[in-house]
Amino acid sequence: MSDELITDQHIIEEVMAETEGKSLQPTETFLPQHLTILPIQQRPVFPGLGMPLAFKGKALINAIKKAVEEQDGYVGLSLSAGPAAKEPGDEDLSEIGTIFQIARIQQHGPELIQVMGRGIARFTKKRAILVKPVLRWEVTPYPEPENVKPDQDLKAYMMAISGEIKSLLQLNPLFKEQVNLVASQLNYDAPGHTMDVISNLLSSETDALQELLETFGLHERAQLLLRLIKEELQIAQIQKRINQQIEEKVNKQQKEFFLREQLKAIKKELGLEKEEGESEIEKLQKRLEGKHLPEEARKTVEEEFEKLRTLNVQSPDFNVTRNYLETIASLPWGQYTEDSRDIRKARKVLDAEHYGLEEVKARILEFLSTVIKRGTVSGSIICLAGPPGVGKTSIGKSVAHALGREFYRFSVGGMRDEAEIKGHRRTYIGAMPGKLIQALKRTGASNPVIMLDEIDKIGSSFQGDPASALLEVLDPEQNGSFVDHYLDLPFDLSNVLFITTANQLETIPAPLLDRMEVIRLAGYITQEKVQIAKRYLLPKQLKEHGFAPKEVSISEKALEKMVNDYAREAGVRNLEQQIKKVIRKAALQLAESGQAALKVTKRNLEEFLGKPVFRSERLYNKATPGVALGLAYTAMGGATLYIEANGIPSASPGFKQTGQLGDVMKESAVIANTYIRSLLGEGRQEGGNSYFESHQVHLHVPAGATPKDGPSAGITMALALYSLATGQPVRDDIAMTGELTLTGKVLPIGGVKEKAIAARRAGIHHLILPEDNRRDFEELPAHIQEGIAVHYADYFEDVLKAAFPA
């Protein structure tokens, strides 16, 4: 035999076969009571199974040989409590051990011997009879009793044990071999023996196994064994799970690795060598290099880069994180354009880009000079208010030009979702930053001019209130660290110059309006429009259509006709459309006729634009009793507004009004009715007037489909009723506006400039205004006042005097 230690399974089997039958169920009388004690470590040996053991030291080797020769190979095995290296003394050894019968020995050199044999029975120590050179004890052997009939409890235990062992078998294939080996020995009629065989296979703690050995009662032993097997089973299950997990992970990793390698190889073939993720990360990092990110942002960016590196390029998370970093990289952190500080240049820019608007330009220049002086725009918000097409946007652009800043414009009209301003949180699919951050990204500067259009039409809904989000953006206290939901980092908006535009101020949320400096643009009179068309709109459109200035000319008279008959509005948007139309038609004519140039005049204008859209704003060619011309101020600018009254003779007199009137306007109508009735009532006027007592009176404000409201039609309504009742027509070249009280006092109204412009547009030469609006009118530019005679009214009598000149 070789010198190797025997571990081979078949040798152990051989030993077992050899010892089989010899002492399978020894009785006490067969077993020696004086035994050489061999100390063993790590785990006790249970009776029943054959196994190899190794011992060291000359004294032990001699004692073992002697036991084989003289004592049929019987020795005692006792578990040593001390460390393996130390030679254990009497006191270190467990007093309960196993009688072991050695069947074969094999010496490996002078110091090491290997023995093979099997456990026979338990013993307990009586006393030591020799201590040196080896231990010899007097013992009491406890062979397992034969043929005990297990009682019910024990049977149940044994079945449970066998069940658990079966489960263990399924989990642990290594275990299976051993169990198969002992399977032949499992015998439920010898429960003690069976349990010992199984105990030999357990991998429980040393102490637990020794306790099992020391348990003589079969019930208790069965209980303990069952517990230990269950523990073993649990461990086996955990092991299995861990194994599975590891296996799965390894498999997945291997697969991914394999695919990635393939991808790399393919890319290499295609010349796209670098790994996608890496090169993207590098690119992003490069873009971020020159930016002045604040500490907090820098930290976040670093964390995100860390995350990006660990992510698979194909994973959706990679995209989300990359997009986020791209947004950050595209923002103008710490990048500013330098403001031009030259106010004379600013004036030049404004003048060059706009005709007229003197007052607006003056206000803008005042504003710019304070900005230049203070060196900061923080807290200043301009609101340009006026009808469509009067140049609000283009004034905003000029402000940006004058300061040398970038310009960005977006509309907040109809906005209902706060996220449009503040962005979506990144957890949303397809999340984006809000409009403000997009504006900064687009302009590439942290101090652009941002124009918020249609602030009077901002909405609100269950998705949050965009107005309050805007408030946060515009508030100088807060916008230094504006946090967009998507960015989730503060960005400094305090250097942005905000300009808002609105058609009317009434619908702007009050907290927003409070923060803004309102500059009104009232609209243009005909002469201004003609000049704007001649100097700006026409040259611009010619250029856009690829014409030299001389190729198409439109005479001033033609322009005037265009303004009056085709584009009657407060602004010039529609006029610009008409000019485009003329130029397009002219282009066709020039191409077809081969002419070099074309002149558009008042006479041939209809060839280009068709029949006039507006004839006159006057519905009535001659003065009619019951009709008066009022002036209104709407989001579209000033407008003229007829008020009609009519009556039907009736036994049951009454009063009604129509024309989509708002609540305030309805009240005005009722007030006018009451006032005029009391004014004309019997006994008050010479001869008396009993019209209202004998008629159903109806008041109407065309056009009936347009909703109207406000108190400023008070005097007009009253005058219409007066004219109806008295049968006197109001002179046909007069228009009026003013609120009326129940006692006939005339109160001031708003929008004087817009209304004056509307009156001029309608060819009106006489205007009735409340006395308290005198200053408003007198402060208007001379060209608007020109040609208008104003009659100021303090009481309704003043209105009558102006309307029915003697």
Ligand SMILES: Nc1ncnc2c1ncn2[C@@H]1O[C@H](COP(=O)(O)OP(=O)(O)OP(=O)(O)O)[C@@H](O)[C@H]1O
């Ligand atoms: N005073 C002016 N001088 C020169 N051009 C003008 C003047 N006013 C308006 N325009 C021109 O008229 C056109 C319409 O003006 P703009 O778009 O600024 O109007 P807006 O008031 O912003 O209208 P909206 O309220 O509809 O946005 C532009 O081409 C603009 O340049």
